[in-house]
Amino acid sequence: MTSANTTPTVTESAPAVRADIVEAATRVFSEHGYDGASMAQIAAEVGMRKPSLYHHVRKKEDLLFAIHGQLIDELTLETRQAIDAAADPAAQLAASLRVAMTFVSRNRDAVTVFLQENRAVRGERWDEVVGKRDAYERMVQEILSNGAATGAFVNIPPKIASKAILAMANWGYTWFNPDGPMSADEVADIFARIALTGLSKP
Amino acid sequence: MTSANTTPTVTESAPAVRADIVEAATRVFSEHGYDGASMAQIAAEVGMRKPSLYHHVRKKEDLLFAIHGQLIDELTLETRQAIDAAADPAAQLAASLRVAMTFVSRNRDAVTVFLQENRAVRGERWDEVVGKRDAYERMVQEILSNGAATGAFVNIPPKIASKAILAMANWGYTWFNPDGPMSADEVADIFARIALTGLSKP
DNA sequence: CCTACCGATCGGTAGG
């Protein structure tokens, strides 16, 4: 309605609209669940009607797919960098927990969808996402097996120990409050201390 | 349609039918999610049509309520007994993890519903269930604060440490396989070892 | 416990 944009860009704001829709879907899926959310609600969040949404998205499932894909890519990248920057397995474990907890803190809705709405995550197109999830878990397992190899860690099956580590961070989506008394880093450091030296007094 | 039942019982098999319905609902909710599950599916699982289900259940939500209530009551009772039978905080922590992991193993569907379908858990009638969930968590917190008081445990905020402990057991519903290579008790003992003495070599 | 339905709302698509 304002003066026309005379720049020669072709697709103008199309990609931004798509990103807005995925963000809206993240909020709506997080609040109502994938099945409980309606395309009309998501459309309303970005200021359009439902049929207009279908000009940007082919199916409801496409939105869930986008949320999962973005999350695992970002989390994997940040975790990879943190691990590579850390000196030894203990520091790598602590760094991974810091990344995971701050990620949960910054992206609560997306993490909620990622961890809670995976019933629809089936079929061919989802294989890639599932593969990336497995690869993320393997990064943590490798920290543990490296630690055992260098003698820094005790000999505990990495596959089971990684479940304990990831559980601490993942479970945060059910209770962690970014506006609460402790920061994500502070919580992560406590979890790292529990994982590394335990609760028993030496 | 067969010969009439002449026994003078009034409600006949009503309680058993009700239990069958709740069990069927547990399976169907676990597989499809609360919103994704239909009353017709649950009815079919117990061999009736949807309208007949409403002779035993007033609302879909009643089934979710029954599942949550049963689970938290049973888990609380078993955990209370295990804690009371253990000699010291370290043994109590290990015993709690054993109860939690075996519970997850024995009641995978119910635990999945309990942990994943709590969006509908709101409003007056749910206050009792939420209160019982809090009470369960407080049992674990007390083990940790008792351990800190007696000098057995290091000084870590019990509210945060309890999140780490409960996370390990709760997260099991996403991966633990009762038919897998390790038993629930074996996994619980590894988790207890991580929680008590950590992964780092002394 | 059944068949026959209801008001509403679902995901998705028609023509314009």
Added chain:
DNA sequence: CCTACCGATCGGTAGG
């Protein structure tokens, strides 16, 4: 001819 939408309605299914 394009884009970005609209009002209306599609076939099915939800809880009741």
